[in-house]
Amino acid sequence: MLERPAMLLLIPGPVQTRPEVRAAMAQDIAPWDRDFQAVYAxxxxxxxxxxGGTPGVHATLPLQGAGHFVTEAALRTFVVPGGKVLIPMNGAYATRMARLAREAGREVVPLDxxxxxxxxxxDIVPVLEADTSIGHVAFVFNETGSGIxxxxxxxxxxxxxLGRRMILDAVSAFGVLPFRLDEHPExxxxxxxxGKCLEGMPGMGFAVARMDRAEACAGHAQSWSLDLSDVxxxxxxxxxxxIRFTPPVQAIAAFDVALDLYEAEGGQPARYARYRANADALYDGLAAIGLRPYLEKQHQGPxxxxxxxxSDPRFDLMTFVEALKRxxxxxxxxxxxxxxxxxxGAIGAITTDDIRRAVAAIxxxxxxxxxxAA
Incomplete structure (x- = not known):
């Protein structure tokens, strides 16, 4: 049973968390301590x-910071300097991914x-067939700009x-939307x-990579801090x-607890079902009070x-957000x-009861x- 929070945090991350996760932050930790190293491993x-990876084939390569940091590290590590990467451009975070790639010296082939x-x-196949020099396709699994x-x-x-490689930004999808690395050797x-769908605290990025590919790409990153091969x-x-550099150790300790809760809930199928129910209740509830959904229902993610x-000219977003917060x-x-x-947002330690409360408040x-304003 999830707690009923005084303040509902309905954003796509960092998300509303459980008290057990927050409590795990209340300790001082040395990152090189053997007890903590066991937790980290x-x-x-x-x-x-x-x-859905294979031990010995795939490895978790953590990196301090936000999603942009680990996304840039993935692009730098696995796309050769000057190499071409196809990015489907259908959201704000795809635009950000393209900027990260360009500023890292990679050639972006945008697909609008x-x-x-x-x-x-x-959408992807004709572009790859037309340009055999494109080595990678990189894209955002779940776009938190629109919800697709x-x-x-x-x-x-x-x-x-087509014999190409793939980089998947699953920042707001991992642990909820189904995808198994052992079924996708590309x-x-x-x-x-x-701090997203696994409902931990913010502060750490994680890459789950093929070890053979990470080793083969050593030297590509042109950055020590953002080199996943070096991790x-x-x-x-x-x-x-x-750990190479000092990490947010309390966030890591809390993440271990968040994984316990994830497994206890039933893992990916159960977490998906709860988020899907939240999103459906939110979509239908907002429509019922007269707000027009941006997406057609079949394109609405969880x-x-x-x-x-x-459309009322008296509406002001900042004023509304502050009033809703009260x-x-x-x-x-x-x-x-x-x-x-x-x-x-429809994710985090929330239920459809919380969603109904939020819709009423909105x-x-x-x-x-x-x-x-009248």
Whole structure:
């Protein structure tokens, strides 16, 4: 039974967390201590399991920082300097991925798509067939700009069939949307962070990579800090509980507890079912109070729901967000879709009861705000 929080944090990460996870932060830890190194090594093994990886073939390569850090590290490590990478451009985080790749000196081949549907193999294949010099396809599994989901399984099979490689940004999808690395040998690496769907605290990025590919790509990164090949080399040299640079140790300890709770809930199928129910309740509830969904229902993923902002000229996003917060619900105070939207998360330690509470608060806040502005 999840706690009923005083403030509902409805953003796509960092998410609402359980008290057990927060409590694990209340300790002082030395990162080189043997007891902590055992925790760190255990987390790395557990993550390979969640990723559907194969021990001895895949390894967890952690990196301090936000999702952008580990995404850039993946691009730097696995795409050769100057190499071409195809990125389907159907959301704000795809745009950010492209910038990371370009500033790392990689050549981006953009594939422009609308931000209202996910990319599929049918979108990718013609581009790869037309340009055999493209070595990698990199994309965002779940776009938290609009809420769409790109077809990682289908794209991966197409990439493999054409003899290319893949990088998967699963930052807001890992542990919820199904994808198994042991079924996708074309995938060099997937990346995610501690503060999203596994409901840990923010602070750590994780790459789950093929060890043979990471070793083959040594020297590509042109950065010591962002070199995942070096993370692997350090682990093989110094042990899987070793850390190259000082990490957010409390966040790692909390993540171990978050993994316990994830497994106790039932793992990926159960976490997906809860988030899917949350997203459906949010989508339908917001529509029922007169807010128009940004996506058609068939394209709506389980992580974030976006709706068009009210067309009433008296509506102001920042004023609305602050007023809603006073009612105990906190949502994003920005949007990154092509049209003005409200951006509301469906993930974290929340249930459909919390969603119904949030929808009621949103409706009351809108009524209050527009009545006062009249």
């Amino acid at each position: 255990r987390i790395r093994e557990r993550i390979v399991g969640v990723a 798509l609308p931000d209202t549907r996910g990319a599929t193999a049918a 989901v790109n077809d990682a399984d289908g794209i991966g099979r197409a990439v493999r069939g 995938c060099d690496v997937l990346v995610f962070t501690s 692997l080399a350090n682990a093989k040299r110094s042990g899987w509980g070793s 992580v974030i729901v976006t709706v068009h902002q009210p 009612r105990g619900v906190l949502i994003s105070n920005f949007y990154n879709t092509s049209a003005p939207t409200l951006r509301i 409706g009351a806040t809108l009524d209050d705000m527009l009545a006062k």
